[in-house]
Amino acid sequence: MRKWMLRLLGMLFTLAAIAAGTGFWALQQTNLLAEQSLAVTQAKELPLERGVSFRKLGKMLAADALIDYDWRWKLLGKLHPELTQIRSGLYEIKPSDSVTSLLQRLTSGDEKRFVLTLIEGKTIQEWLQYLQTVPHLHVDNDVFNRVLQAQGDESNLPEGKFFPDTYQYRASTTIESILTQSYQKMQQQLDAIWQQRDSDLPLESPYQLLTLASIIEKETGQESERPTIAAVFVNRLRKGMRLQTDPTVIYGMGERFDGNIRRQDLREATPFNTYVIRGLPPTPIAAPGRESLLAAAHPAEVKYLYFVSRNDGSHLFSSTLAEHNRAVDKYQRNR
Structure with missing residues (x-):
């Protein structure tokens, strides 16, 4: 009887050892799957519809040859139920992804941006x-x-x-x-800048400031020039002079503009042609950035009334028409 009991205990111990070894091996294999890199060499989109289960996801990844779908995937879900709460959306599989890192994004809703x-x-x-x-x-x-x-x-x-x-x-x-x-x-942005504007501007509303800023934006791409460009327009507004700025002519022409402004275009009476109308055009002519809004609100303290392009992205500024005509002769008429 005693021998039988010892044999039984020996068999149970052996089975327990085998089970423990098998369990350890299964856990090890599952952990290896969790750490496994996904077989992608470049980023790939992964669309997930609402209601996609953890098992269906595994089959989808296997269908794209990214993982092997087997008992390890199912065991991973049982061991880490937090990785099974997948959210719908459009995700991105990255070459650096492991199974776990991908699942962490899918469960946190970290969709592709x-x-x-x-x-x-x-x-x-x-x-x-x-x-x-x-x-x-x-x-x-x-x-x-x-x-x-x-x-x-x-x-x-x-x-x-x-x-x-x-x-x-x-x-x-x-x-x-x-x-x-x-x-x-x-x-x-407009409200804050309008509240802090120079007190003596010849502008009646934030919308007029926005319109002026849009013209400044179109006239120069150089941030340092914007306050001076703004000053020219503000000085002309104060004197009742027409703004005479080409971007407003172009905007008024719409789709008819072919890259050239002709004399007849400068004389055409559109609501935006500041060679014809006095003051600002009725609406902005483009989207101004913050720097142009600030320039419109705080123009430079200069007396310039004219400017002409140097054909290198910068402008030459003048206070008198005679100076301006000489600059035009130098930089425009003799090109």
């Missing part, structure tokens, strides 16, 4: 053309006006009212939400 840039100095139409090329966004021609209306602006005049900046978004993001950020940021 996209970036778009609304460039300063561009018009709404130019932004529309660009936005219709970026991925995962549905953009129609009326989207800017819809955002205006949602923000309580019924003007249907979106030009200049959206802040140029770089914006991040996800595949599930709507273009309306991005443009709402842009609109609100411009209003915040």
Whole structure:
């Protein structure tokens, strides 16, 4: 009897040892799977619909030859239930990913991020053309006006009212939400800068400051010149002189502009042609950045009334028409 009991205990001990060894091996293999690098050499999108289970995800990854789907995947889910709470969305599998790092992103909802840039100095139409090329966004021609209306602006005049900046978004993001950020940021910037403007500006409203800033934005790409460009326009406004700025002529021509401004274009009576109208045009002509807004609010303390391009991105400024004509002869007529 005693021998039988010893044999039974020996067998049980052996089975327990085998089970423990098998369990340790299974745990080791599962850990190896969790640390395994995914078989991708370049980033790859992974769209996950709502309701995708942990097991279905494993089969999807196996179908793309990224992992081997077997008992280890199922055991991984049992050992780490926190890794099975997968969220829907569009994710990115990176070459540096392990199984665990990917699962951590899927369970935290860390979706793939996209970036778009609304460039300063561009018009709404130019932004529309660009936005219709970026991925995962549905953009129609009326989207800017819809955002205006949602923000309580019924003007249907979106030009200049959206802040140029770089914006991040996800595949599930709507273009309306991005443009709402842009609109609100411009209003915040404009309101703050208007409150701190020079007290003697010949401007009656933040919208006029926005319009002036848009002209400054189009006239120069050099940040250091913007306050001086602003001063020229402010000085002309104070004297009742026409602004006579080519970007307003171009804007008024619309799609007819072919890269050249002719004498007849300068004489054409459009609402934006500042060679014809007095004062500012009725709306901004592009999207000004913060530096142009600041320049419009704080122009340089100079007496210049004219400027001409040196054809290298910079300008020569003059206080009298005679000086200006000499500069035009030097830099424009003799090119």
